[in-house]
Amino acid sequence: MSMRGGSAISLPGDDLDSMETGTVLRAGVRVMARGSLGYRIATPLSIIAGLINGSTMVFSAVAIGWATDHLIIPAFTDAEVPARSWWIALGAIAGVSLLRVITIVTRAVAAAYVQYGNQASTRRALIRQYAKLGVPWHRRHSTGQLLSNVVSDVEVQWAPMQFFAFAMGSVFMLLVALANIARSDWYLAVVALMLVFVVLLANFVYQRVMSPRARDAQRARAAVSSVAHEAIEGEQVIRTLGIVDSESARFVRAAENTRVANTRMSFVSAAFDPFVELAPTATVLVVLLIGSGRVSAGELTVGTLVETIYLFLTMALPLGMIGRFLSILPLAVVGNKRTASVLDSVDYTQFGTETLAGEKALGVHVEAVRFTYDGALGEAIGPVELRFDAGDVVAVVGATGSGKTTLVRILARLADPDTGIVRYDGIDVRSLADGEIETRVAVVSQTSFLFDDTIRGNVTLGRDIDDLQVWRALDVAEAAEFVRGIPGGLDAAVGKRGASLSGGQRQRIALARGLAGSPSLLILDDATSALDPTVECDVLDNIRREFVSERGGDRRCTVVMTAARKSTVTLADRVLWMNGGVIAASGTHTELLAHYDGYRQIVDAYADGMDIDELDAAGGRS
Ligand SMILES: Nc1ncnc2c1ncn2[C@@H]1O[C@H](COP(=O)(O)OP(=O)(O)OP(=O)(O)O)[C@@H](O)[C@H]1O
Structure with a gap:
């Protein structure tokens, strides 16, 4: 070698x-x-x-x-x-x-x-x-x-x-x-x-x-x-x-x-x-x-x-x-x-003074966004034009390298677009005050980093979150059962990078961490990829029931998830198909499946063996 x-x-x-x-x-x-x-x-x-x-x-x-x-x-x-x-x-x-x-x-x-x-x-x-x-x-x-x-x-x-x-x-x-x-x-x-x-x-x-x-x-x-x-x-x-x-x-x-x-x-x-x-x-x-x-x-x-x-x-x-x-x-x-x-570097993220009112779900509006990585030959995404209403559950589907991660990073202001604007409830995210996005937006990615701490510590991360909220988040992430089974429960140490847990368990703890802060915008970037399709369906249904559904007329959370498995996309209200850095099509899973061969090929390529009807029966929608 x-x-x-x-x-x-x-x-x-x-x-x-x-x-x-x-x-x-x-x-x-x-x-x-x-x-x-x-x-x-x-x-x-x-x-x-x-x-x-x-x-x-x-x-x-x-x-x-x-x-x-x-x-x-x-x-x-x-x-x-x-x-x-x-x-x-x-x-x-x-x-x-x-x-x-x-x-x-x-x-x-x-x-x-x-x-x-x-x-x-x-x-x-x-x-x-x-x-x-x-x-x-x-x-x-x-x-x-x-x-x-x-x-x-x-x-x-x-x-x-x-x-x-x-x-x-x-x-x-x-x-x-x-x-x-x-x-x-x-x-x-x-x-x-x-x-x-x-x-x-x-x-x-x-x-x-x-x-x-x-x-x-x-x-x-x-x-x-x-x-x-x-x-x-x-x-x-x-x-x-x-x-x-x-x-x-x-x-x-x-x-x-x-x-x-x-x-x-x-x-x-x-x-x-x-x-x-x-x-x-x-x-x-x-x-x-x-x-x-x-x-x-x-x-x-x-x-x-x-x-x-x-x-x-x-x-x-x-x-x-x-x-x-x-x-x-x-x-x-x-x-x-x-x-x-x-x-001496001044490559800071610039903040404004605006704040986001209330605790309800955020509407997200993306206007003519383009983004190129430093040193890259071409644009990663752009132009992208999008509107998510408060409480939407949206799946972003696309081939590898089509720009899904780049898009959700820009949505969460982990990167600013070269041109164009991202707005939450009509407010340009760049004019929001420091800390405002972190308290209202949760991002859970595929690589679920856990600290060498207890389960409780990994979910709360020092935030003012009580055990009741921790258990609720664990329940929604379908993690409560295995946490109850671990000696020590919430006090159990997970080891370096969560070494004592399986990949799927780590992902669920990371998911619970994102949910524990009751976000108004939840971004899941392949965050359920290590879960088996049934558990994934349960988790996404739980999220919809506990975090999205209406309370006094207002939906509590907008969910954007990148995914390719049928089990995920069929649970979304709306699916965006990304191709070559642009939104090639948008609609329900059934609509896209019926009209776009490219979309069907992607979803079929990632098919996890679970029949679509089975998914519908498990609570999915199309
Ligand atoms: N840090 C980087 N520097 C340069 N180019 C990058 C960087 N990250 C991603 N890219 C490029 O930007 C494009 C979009 O990448 P992105 O990660 O958004 O795709 P993706 O759809 O999320 O892919 P995957 O499904 O494989 O995660 C790709 O062409 C990729 O090569």
């Missing part, structure tokens, strides 16, 4: 290749600065702690230099060391150490607060945005991409924040250290400047070498999750088609690519880290060489030389830290671009 395509995953918004290193740096620092602004206490706290911590490294060097001149040298020359000097040295070293501990803890806690706070708020913003963005936007973006936006993109976007205050403190420490060395000796200051220059240059090279590798690793990780996500989603297909081995091989390839990409990254840091660690230590030899000559010439004290050497040795830490910060900045820029591409 041939293997399916490779696992190369593209990262939209990942145009890092075209960006200069300087531009990436500026963009990255801007992201960090913007993220810091929202934290009025934690940000200044982490920066101040970072700056103080940077200074403490210089203080330590000064204290050690002072102790060398005032304690160690006099000890060698048998000179008297006043007790005060010992106390000063002890106090300075202990004080600086304590300050370092406090600032390290403060900096780490405050930086974590800012980093994880930003992660959480970006994730919240993304989730809010996903909810706001319209169905067309969601159709253009895969589940894997949405997941990777909200998980790994957010993570890499804010990862450098943990080093931001540290890196700022490190730059400050380097400046103070350079000033301190320059104050003592210009020759040594030049050596220090050269060291900083060489290490920063090495960092620059490191960034250039590391960036593409880091990006490859990020792509490889995304590929692993995408393959895993697809395999979990398609588990049943994979098992039934016997392609477990090829799917496993695909996963192993993706995992292997990740291993290789990560290892290539490790090679670069393995070569770079010792350099950054050892460069200051190696420079100490130069400092010793120059410094000892300056001490002999009486232009430098031993204490100052020791202080300078100590400074060089401690410089390894801030230089390494700046390097680490810079090395993950490019990925933060990529992460930010990817999350921003979602957050």
